[in-house]
Amino acid sequence: MEAHLFDQFEEVLGKEKISKSESELYRHSRDESSHPFVEPDFVIFPDSVEDIVSVLKIANEQKVPVTPYGAGSGLEGQAIPIHKGNSISFDNMKKIIEFNPEDMMVTVEPGITRLQLNHFVNKHGLYFPIDPGADASIGGMVANNASGTTAVRYGSMRDQILDLEVVLANGTVIHTGSKAKKSSSGYNLNGIMAGSEGTLGVITKVTLKLHGIPEKVIAARCTFETPGSCAEAAQAVLSCGIPVLRMELVDAESIKQVNVYGDYGFPEEHSLFFEFAGTPNIVEEEATVVEELMKDLGCSNWERANSPKDRADIWKARHELSYAYKHIKGKDNTGADACVPISKLAEMVVFGRTLIEESGLLGGVFGHVGDGNFHTMVMYDPNDTTEVAKAKYTNDQIALKAIDLGGSCTGEHGVGVGKMKYQLKEHGEAVELMKSIKLLFDPNGILNPGKIFI
Structure with a gap:
């Protein structure tokens, strides 16, 4: 970026709110995805809406790209400034x-x-x-x-x-x-x-x-012989109208990984994790009904976690799943984030697990099956072109099948860079309407360019 533009931003904001330090450029060049890193030309640290107004007025006039940056925890490259320009960091706006x-x-x-x-x-x-x-x-x-x-x-x-x-x-x-x-x-x-x-x-x-805050919370877990059976059991819970707070599927391979990573002792089988929350009597009744339902469907290893520590361990393990895979040295990772109608969930979960096994790569299937959203995590050697191709193929097939079943290529991670190629298939002619909305809001194309649409 030309020096005079940096000087213009610095004059408006002050030296303390703008940085070209190597550490800040590095930090704002990436998120938690495996998409290629790109460093911005500089990073701006506003502390008020007035600062952001000033930044955007200059950026819009000079056609300088602007990419907002929060915690950097995104999984599809949304915060990566792929066209360089400015990263706007919200480190100083946390009030x-x-x-x-x-x-x-x-x-x-x-x-x-x-x-x-x-x-x-x-x-x-x-x-x-x-x-x-x-x-x-x-x-x-x-x-x-x-x-x-x-x-x-x-x-x-x-x-x-x-x-x-x-x-x-x-x-x-x-x-x-x-x-x-x-x-x-x-x-x-x-x-x-x-x-x-x-x-x-x-x-x-x-x-x-x-x-x-709910008055009482109970967590529980159980296992089934196949991931498809887990998904079918989840659908049964929803069909009964039980308002669970959480209902998560974790396949056996992922349980193995998280056991090693966090020194847990969960049965290494395909699992469902539950959480019930509300008034004491209702929560007890819901947990009992689900226990009976799961046993009728052939579950094993039903176990309640009534104490705060036991409940915390279940959800700590669930939240550590991605990191349990990502810590494997020498491997990169990619993952799907599909969402389908509940009636199609078992089919999709089995499809995802089969694809991973056919690829020969290490990976798992897990996710928020209570709303039809599930993820895959596939590990590959970034220097092995065959493994890279297999991992990408797995992601592509899951996204495309989810759309064919009336679902979405992303339930929660967003489009960013990684899922742009599926937008036309999922949305059809509505993509042109979305592009028109983008043009109306941002005629010069300065706001996070290169995301969502090809």
């Missing part, structure tokens, strides 16, 4: 702006993480339930419409948003909603911005719904 416990809502800056937010609101008997596993930033979770293990009850980020403050490419500041719990007024801009991956505007404030 809680307004907290209304009586209204069960909170307004925060985008850089605060979900654990930081919960640390604050839990003291008031409330919690923010969306749990993607990583301690992601709230802004990043909105941008990617994150969900996670609790989606079976609470849905995704899109379902938690009341209002967003967003700076558009030309520096205009808009609000997309209100503090009302519902509205029939105008277009649903919350829904458009959630999942837009920084391509339509820069989020500067987020107003969220909060929920009461």
Whole structure:
């Protein structure tokens, strides 16, 4: 980038809010995906909406790419500045702006993480339930419409948003909603911005719904002979109308990996993990009904985890699954993130497991089967072209089959760089409408260019 542009940004922001240090360029060149790293020309650290307005006005006038960067926990390269330019880091925008416990809502800056937010609101008997596993930033979770293990009850980020403050490419500041719990007024801009991956505007404030902390929580786990049987059992639970808080499938290979990684002692078989939450009597009844149902379906190793430590171990293990694979030396990883109608889930899980076995590569199948979303993790040697091709083929086939079954190529990780090639197949002519919306919001194409659409 030309020196005079750096000087222009520095003059507006001040030297302390802009960096070209090697460490910052390196940190903002990557996320947790395996997509190629690209360093920005420099990193900007705003601490107010006014700073971001100033940055975007200059960037829009000079046609400089701008890529928002939260916690860097994304899995599809959304935060990688593939066209260089500026990375906007939210390290200095982590404040809680307004907290209304009586209204069960909170307004925060985008850089605060979900654990930081919960640390604050839990003291008031409330919690923010969306749990993607990583301690992601709230802004990043909105941008990617994150969900996670609790989606079976609470849905995704899109379902938690009341209002967003967003700076558009030309520096205009808009609000997309209100503090009302519902509205029939105008277009649903919350829904458009959630999942837009920084391509339509820069989020500067987020107003969220909060929920009461459940009075009692019980976790449990059991095993089945096949991953397809696990998926069928999950479907049976949903068909009974039991409002589980979490319901996760973990195949036997993944259980093996996490046992080694975290020194757990789980039975190394295809498993379902459950969590029930609510009032004591109801939770006990739900757990008992599911136990009886699972045993009727032929499960083994049913075990409740009533103590906080036992419950924590189950979900700690689940959240460590990806890292249990990623720690293997000399290997890179890729993974699918498909979501299908519940009735097609067993078919998809078996299909994914079969593909991995046919590839001869190490990998696993796991995910949030309560809402039809599952993942694969496939390990490969990045220097072996045959292994690379096999891993990519596995991902492609899972995404394409999910779409053929009426589902989506991504349930929660987003499109970013990795899933652009599936957009036309999934959305058809609607892709052109999406491109028109992008052009309307960002006519100069400065906001996170090279993402979502080819």
